[in-house]
Amino acid sequence: MTALQDSLLAIGYTNGKQLEEDVDFEGLHQDQRFIAILNKLSPPTSFAAIRKADVTVESKLFQSESLLDAAALKEHFKNGYRPIAIAIHPEPQALAATTVNSKQTQTLLVKTTSVESILNRNAASARGSVLLHRPIIPDASKESLALQQARSAIALMEMNATDRVWPLFKHQPDPRVRSYLLYYLTQYKMDAASILERLKTETEVSSRRILVLAIGDYAQLALLSDEQKDQSKTDLLNRYSEDPDSGVHSACEWSLKQLAAQAEMEKLRTQFAKGSVVGNRDWYVTKQGAHTMVIIRPEPLFLMGSPTTEAERYGGPSENDEALHRRTIGRNFAMAAHEVTVAQYQAFRNNHSYNGVYSRVPDAPVNSISWYDAAAYCNWLSKQEGLPEEDWCYDPNQPFADGMKLYDNHLQRRGYRLPTEAEWEYSCRAGTNTSRYYGETETLLTRYGWYAKNSETKNALSVGSLRPSDFGLFDSYGNMLEWCQEMDNPSEYRKNQMSDSEQRIL
Secondary structure, X not given: OHHHHHHHHHOOOOOHHHHHHOHHHHHHOOOHHHHHHHHHXXXXXXXXXXXXXXXXXXXXXXXXXOHHHOHHHHHHHHOOOEEEEEEEXXXXXXXXXXXXXXXXXXXXXXXXXXXHHHHHHOOOOOEEEEEEEEEOOOHHHHHHHHHHHHHHHHHHHHOOOHHHOHHHHOOOOOOHHHHHHHHHHHHOOOOHHHHHHHHHHOOOHHHHHHHHHHHHHHHHOOOOOHHHHHHXXXXXXXXXXXXXXXXXXXXXXXXXXXXOOHHHHHHHHHOOEOOOOOOOOOEEEOOOOOOEEEEEOOOOOEEEOOOOOOOOOOOOOOOOXXXXXXXXXXXXXXXXXXXXXXXXXXOOOOOOOOOOOOOOOOOOEOOOOOHHHHHHHHHHHHHHOOOOHHHOOEOOOOOOOOOOOEOOOHHHOOOOOOOOHHHHHHHHHOOOOOOEOOEOOOOOHHHOEEOHHHHOOOOOOOOOOOOOOOOOOOOOEEOOEEEOOOOOOHHHHHHHOOOOXXXXXX
16 A cells, blocks of 8 residues: 555656545545545645636645745745635634635635634644736746846946846746856956856855856857966866766866866766766766766656747647646656767667768767667666666567567666656756746857757757756757657657657666
8 A cells, every 4th residue: 555655656646536536446445544645645625716717827736734834835925926715724623715816805715713813823734725826927028127137237247246146147947147147248258257256155056057157158259368267277177076066067068178178077087987976976977988977856846848828839839748737757867968979879889870961070969860779779888887687777688679668667777768758858947947948038049059040950069069057968959859768659750760869868
């Protein structure tokens, strides 16, 4: 019974009502262990509310064992959400439900006592649910405001009022201001000395990532003095090997490339080719030294998909393929920081026929890879890393072709595999809720993704040529497509043999 509960919670199952009404479980309805599972899967209370359907607002359901003391609810208020319906269940003999608007609170149902007395007497222990909503701000308005804020921040830096600016470098779910500010530092030729000095004392990890990328921007545009370049190279090489954060590690990699320090990086990299994490780092290097892996620790719950208002949404507003829904991954995992290169794949299959027009150099991403080719590479990598066969994720004793099956417990095995769709989307979003991990606008896309408009469809870049995400992943956009674990019909993909598809390994 405990295993059933753990399994249900691990996959994010929350429909206790469906479980309760399922006739297959009728024999367990009086079992206290089964009742405990239903209670675990059921919300603290339930309520009904009548409200007008309005595409100009977005809604969120908040549930808590301690409704009035929940810091998370206060955070929702700070983010513009307001309650539209509240249900409170502080004790068995008292039940209250209210609807709320900006002008008044109207009691719909009160049993044995008033809402006010419930709140006063049970402030610390009241269980309940709150339906929240807030107006949807058009993306054009958000972009306009982000531009204004970023330019204002640059003006403050010009006036040496940097204390008001540094907090803007911290990661936010909507990263627009931060991304524009990074871009404007070099566009307006702000003094690099203040960035270098701030990095020495910055303790907030996500701010360090941006400051490191800023140094790379300055180096790329030749805006650093010789002394600043030497100091930056020494500092970033130390951070590249010692900073435990995967985002800082990858930011250092990109910036050190702009400082022409690839050889020094490679020497440091070989020291970490252990196939496992060294110290408390959130990244490691495979034993063969081929891949840098970053550790991803997902939030308990995240929103997968895209809102109907998002520009270029697949299929448009009415399409359900990208419908927003809550997902739980329920495990930590490691994701390769770079796409698999031609050289790396040829170490597995030296006769692999790929399109050399697209991938012209050995460290460009490999192409013409089927899903089965990708899965076979994962098994090969598991073998190269010395993992026992019982840890491999794909059965090696079957043809890697139509009809092959995955091990039932492949998600629990330690071997290398393709990411699930949820793992890939969570990793690609890198903790943001915008359509891209830097924001929404295509104006900045050329800084993060290599695609038809900035490559003129000529060829793929060497992996890691453009800026990484906060999680430390390169080329999440553009260059080549990535395979995921799930797909409805592998044979259809094999027929197409898409020249721009490749695998992302775990």
